[in-house]
Amino acid sequence: xxxxxxxxxxxxxxxxxxxxxxxxxxxxxxxxxxxxxxxxxxxxxxxxxxxxxxxxxxxxxxxxxxxxxxxxxxxxxxxxxxxxxxxxxxxxxxxxxxxxxxxxxxxxxxxxxxxxxxxxxxxxxxxxxxxxxxxxxxxxxxxxxxxxxxxxxxxxxxxxxxxxxxxxxxxxxxxxxxxxxxxxxxxxxxxxxxxxxxxxxxxxxxxxxxxxxxxxxxxxxxxxxxxxxxxxxxxxxxxxxxxxxxxxxxxxxxxxxxxxxxxxxxxxxxxxxxxxxxxxxxxxxxxxxxxxxxxxxxxxxxxxxxxxxxxxxxxxxxxxxxxxxxxxxxxxxxxxxxxxxxxxxxxxxxxxxxxxxxxxxxxxxxxxxxxxxxxxxxxxxxxxxxxxxxxxxxxxxxxxxxxxxxxxxxxxxxxxxxxxxxxxxxxxxxxxxxxxxxxxxxxxxxxxxxxxxxxxxxxxxxxxxxxxxxxxxxxxxxxxxxxxxxxxxxxxxxxxxxxxxxxxxxxxxxxxxxxxxxxxxxxxxxxxxxxxxxxxxxxxxxxxxxxxxxxxxxxxxxxxxxxxxxxxxxxxxxxxxxxxxxxxxx
Amino acid sequence: xxxxxxxxxxxxxxxxxxxxxxxxxxxxxxxxxxxxxxxxxxxxxxxxxxxxxxxxxxxxxxxxxxxxxxxxxxxxxxxxxxxxxxxxxxxxxxxxxxxxxxxxxxxxxxxxxxxxxxxxxxxxxxxxxxxxxxxxxxxxxxxxxxxxxxxxxxxxxxxxxxxxxxxxxxxxxxxxxxxxxxxxxxxxxxxxxxxxxxxxxxxxxxxxxxxxxxxxxxxxxxxxxxxxxxxxxxxxxxxxxxxxxxxxxxxxxxxxxxxxxxxxxxxxxxxxxxxxxxxxxxxxxxxxxxxxxxxxxxxxxxxxxxxxxxxxxxxxxxxxxxxxxxxxxxxxxxxxxxxxxxxxxxxxxxxxxxxxxxxxxxxxxxxxx
Numbered sequence: 001x002x003x004x005x006x007x008x009x010x011x012x013x014x015x016x017x018x019x020x021x022x023x024x025x026x027x028x029x030x031x032x033x034x035x036x037x038x039x040x041x042x043x044x045x046x047x048x049x050x051x052x053x054x055x056x057x058x059x060x061x062x063x064x065x066x067x068x069x070x071x072x073x074x075x076x077x078x079x080x081x082x083x084x085x086x087x088x089x090x091x092x093x094x095x096x097x098x099x100x101x102x103x104x105x106x107x108x109x110x111x112x113x114x115x116x117x118x119x120x121x122x123x124x125x126x127x128x129x130x131x132x133x134x135x136x137x138x139x140x141x142x143x144x145x146x147x148x149x150x151x152x153x154x155x156x157x158x159x160x161x162x163x164x165x166x167x168x169x170x171x172x173x174x175x176x177x178x179x180x181x182x183x184x185x186x187x188x189x190x191x192x193x194x195x196x197x198x199x200x201x202x203x204x205x206x207x208x209x210x211x212x213x214x215x216x217x218x219x220x221x222x223x224x225x226x227x228x229x230x231x232x233x234x235x236x237x238x239x240x241x242x243x244x245x246x247x248x249x250x251x252x253x254x255x256x257x258x259x260x261x262x263x264x265x266x267x268x269x270x271x272x273x274x275x276x277x278x279x280x281x282x283x284x285x286x287x288x289x290x291x292x293x294x295x296x297x298x299x300x301x302x303x304x305x306x307x308x309x310x311x312x313x314x315x316x317x318x319x320x321x322x323x324x325x326x327x328x329x330x331x332x333x334x335x336x337x338x339x340x341x342x343x344x345x346x347x348x349x350x351x352x353x354x355x356x357x358x359x360x361x362x363x364x365x366x367x368x369x370x371x372x373x374x375x376x377x378x379x380x381x382x383x384x385x386x387x388x389x390x391x392x393x394x395x396x397x398x399x400x401x402x403x404x405x406x407x408x409x410x411x412x413x414x415x416x417x418x419x420x421x422x423x424x425x426x427x428x429x430x431x432x433x434x435x436x437x438x439x440x441x442x443x444x445x446x447x448x449x450x451x452x453x454x455x456x457x458x459x460x461x462x463x464x465x466x467x468x469x470x471x472x473x474x475x476x477x478x479x480x481x482x483x484x485x486x487x488x489x490x491x492x493x494x495x496x497x498x499x500x501x502x503x504x505x506x507x508x509x510x511x512x513x514x515x516x517x518x519x520x521x522x523x524x525x526x527x528x529x530x531x532x533x534x535x536x537x538x539x540x541x542x543x544x545x546x547x548x549x550x551x552x553x554x555x556x557x558x559x560x561x562x563x564x565x566x567x568x569x570x571x572x573x574x575x576x577x578x579x580x581x582x583x584x585x586x
Numbered sequence: 587x588x589x590x591x592x593x594x595x596x597x598x599x600x601x602x603x604x605x606x607x608x609x610x611x612x613x614x615x616x617x618x619x620x621x622x623x624x625x626x627x628x629x630x631x632x633x634x635x636x637x638x639x640x641x642x643x644x645x646x647x648x649x650x651x652x653x654x655x656x657x658x659x660x661x662x663x664x665x666x667x668x669x670x671x672x673x674x675x676x677x678x679x680x681x682x683x684x685x686x687x688x689x690x691x692x693x694x695x696x697x698x699x700x701x702x703x704x705x706x707x708x709x710x711x712x713x714x715x716x717x718x719x720x721x722x723x724x725x726x727x728x729x730x731x732x733x734x735x736x737x738x739x740x741x742x743x744x745x746x747x748x749x750x751x752x753x754x755x756x757x758x759x760x761x762x763x764x765x766x767x768x769x770x771x772x773x774x775x776x777x778x779x780x781x782x783x784x785x786x787x788x789x790x791x792x793x794x795x796x797x798x799x800x801x802x803x804x805x806x807x808x809x810x811x812x813x814x815x816x817x818x819x820x821x822x823x824x825x826x827x828x829x830x831x832x833x834x835x836x837x838x839x840x841x842x843x844x845x846x847x848x849x850x851x852x853x854x855x856x857x858x859x860x861x862x863x864x865x866x867x868x869x870x871x872x873x874x875x876x877x878x879x880x881x882x883x884x885x886x887x888x889x890x891x892x893x894x895x896x897x898x899x900x901x902x903x904x905x906x907x908x909x910x911x912x913x914x915x916x917x918x919x920x921x922x923x924x925x926x927x928x929x930x931x932x933x934x935x936x937x938x939x940x941x942x943x944x945x946x947x948x949x950x951x952x953x954x955x
Contacts, residue, residue, distance in 0.1 A: 043772075066783065066787050168746075169742055169746035176746045176747045501767070502769070502770070503767065503770050504770070504773075532772070533776040533777060534773065535745075535774075
């Protein structure tokens with residue numbers, strides 16, 4: 001009996017051991033973490049060695065592979081110790097100054113996440129943060145994988161905390177719902193400034209700020225509430241072109257330093273969709289216009305002979321940083337000798353230039369494009385703009401000394417959307433194969449040094465160009481990069497690019513140091529999977545140092561309210577109606 | 587009557603009844619189309635309601651479109667036109683659904699003219715940009731005709747106006763995958779119910795693997811050439827007179843030719859290879875650069891669907907020959923690449939052994955590793 005009891009006890013103990021060992025093994029298995037060889041591919045694809053502003057909101061992301069789920073992300077902050085004056089050799093060893101762990105990785109950043117993140121960034125100025133991601137295959141939460149960390153550097157210079165942009169569906173033919181929004185890039189707070197649901201679903205476009213001040217703002221309204229909304233120190237005013245000048249339209253604006261003047265082009269925008277059965281080609285946007293300037297104190301519109309020539313069409317004016325000159329893009333006008341010469345040149349080049357070079361897809365046979373004649377192709381190819389400059393005296397409102405900055409047409413390129421850096425050192429422009437509208441998948445950003453005429457190798461011999469030109473390789477991709485603008489301190493540039501999908505333009509920010517541009521990162525959003533689902537386009541970004549004093553309700557009231565008529569000085573050519581679109585097509 | 591005969595008789599009766607019922611279910615649709623007036627009410631769910639109005643038929647046609655059932659859609663659309671007023675609002679939409687059904691079932695040529703009495707059937711595609719309220723049938727029709735771009739534009743505009751419903755998300759996903767817009771497709775898939783997502787992701791994955799092979803080439807967007815590149819490509823290749831005019835030394839001409847060749851090969855302009863080879867021959871070059879030889883092999887393979895042995899032997903015998911070592915390496919690559927396409931896990935080997943070759947650049951340039 002006693003023997004049986006011992007035996008039973010022994011068996012029980014052995015069984016208990018087995019159970020304990022099994023459980024321990026299971027626990028051990030749970031702890032196992034595999035090291036992945038490559039970094040996790042995420043949406044959006046954040047690169048290593050990004051440079052972030054010290055006041056940016058956290059950068060959210062999700063795994064690119066739908067079978068992979070991110071479990072946790074650890075951000076560790078490091079700084080480089082200050083060099084000791086007594087010991088000038090110093091040390092290269094970075095010191096860890098803090099870390100935060102988001103476990104679980106949130107679907108949306110909440111207030112507590114922002115607090116933790118900003119606390120970390122505050123200590124990491126001039127240092128860097130290391131990003132370590134742990135993820136697991138879907139349905140196997142115990143098979144954790146740890147990925148090689150990313151390093152993001154934290155700059156010393158902050159970025160203006162507000163970004164203003166227009167959002168719409170990404171198909172350019174639709175403007176059913178357009179919103180101009182202001183987003184606080186420190187905490188994701190978003191506020192609509194204009195919403196066309198409140199404005200009879202009008203089209204509204206081409207907004208611009210004075211410097212980096214959203215309260216000096218301008219936007220055009222089309223449709224039933226036609227006019228231009230002008231905000232001066234947050235006070236809204238609706239402007240109207242007098243009936244005596246039915247052909248005059250105010251389109252692409254540029255504010256003069258100080259806000260006393262705004263330059264506009266007077267384009268007729270006309271688009272044409274070319275497509276194959278599978279691909280949409282170029283949307284040719286014909287930009288016929290002159291340059292006029294609005295005096296915001298007297299509400300007078302004026303120009304000069306050089307900027308209203310019938311021989312040329314001008315577009316995308318841009319005041320220089322000091323306000324003493326005006327840059328703009330110029331192409332031959334339709335039906336002129338200049339256009340005939342451009343066409344002849346395109347025809348001569350046909351042997352070497354693919355006939356469909358205006359399309360983003362090369363190698364496609366021409367006859368596959370639907371409804372496009374050779375002549376249309378040639379005309380579209382001939383529409384290439386050069387960069388011009390004219391001096392401007394704000395005291396006398398006089399222009400002088402018109403000159404060519406760079407003849408991009410001689411390089412088989414077209415230039416568009418110049419934007420001067422705040423320090424006046426250089427211009428950033430969009431360069432396209434043809435036309436002047438770069439929404440399509442084709443624009444690249446180039447830099448034109450305004451105080452450097454060293455030959456860059458980019459400009460062939462014999463091509464007229466007084467400045468050094470170079471592409472900004474760190475920003476350009478096979479997608480389109482365009483609609484760029486700078487922060488008030490000139491250290492950050494924001495631009496739109498459709499590189500993720502080749503369809504949806506989204507906003508990117510790049511650090512600028514001594515004229516060099518760091519790898520850009522996409523504008524952070526509160527939802528970590530935002531860019532895995534986003535179907536809205538973000539365009540025309542501007543950075544602002546302060547929030548807007550107006551909102552969507554106030555702008556809607558102003559849009560529906562009375563408008564003030566502008567005074568037009570001369571510009572008699574606009575006393576007749578605008579040229580019909582049929583004349584302006586390619 | 588003998589009991590077994592009686593049993594067989596009853597069995598036969600039931601069998602006939604069953605066959606008749608089945609036929610009625612599957613084929614009355616066509617009979618109804620042919621003999622609309624003599625039709626008995628079929629057992630199709632489309633005719634469940636005896637008091638069917640034009641609105642009901644229109645609704646049935648829309649449902650059939652969304653469920654990708656062209657026969658039902660055709661019947662419902664026909665019934666609609668039999669009952670709808672001449673000024674009904676959705677006639678264009680129903681005509682579009684009818685045309686989609688005809689195209690999808692392969693009956694367009696046979697049956698299209700029989701609808702001459704319906705004015706809305708006069709044109710294959712609606713004129714100009716279609717109203718977004720008929721976006722779905724219009725898009726289905728254009729896709730059926732192989733015209734993806736109009737479908738994409740229309741659907742995007744429609745979703746801007748009406749929101750992204752399930753059918754629109756599916757349709758847009760299909761269009762995006764079908765046209766190689768995989769990143770965009772992924773975003774639409776994210777808007778589908780999770781139960782559906784796996785299937786679409788599988789399709790996406792398969793499509794991406796296919797695209798990584800030959801099919802991706804036309805979709806690849808080459809980087810824009812620098813302006814110097816554009817300048818060089820403008821005036822080269824030169825003829826003798828032009829060379830004389832530019833007064834180039836032989837070394838300069840060779841340098842320019844190499845530069846031009848690299849430029850064109852980086853842009854994957856294989857069709858220029860005959861001109862380029864001729865230019866090398868004119869310059870008295872005895873050996874083509876290796877990357878040009880690889881490009882020539884690729885050109886034979888890519889453009890002709892396989893290396894032509896005759897062409898290859900001609901090249902081997904010519905003054906500017908493709909060297910045996912280059913051919914062997916290309917063949918090794920081709921076998922490895924074929925194995926990869928068939929599912930072999932040899933990607934790292936290919937990258938290691940052929941990463942420095944032109945064929946590798948030609949195929950995988952622009953692909954994020």
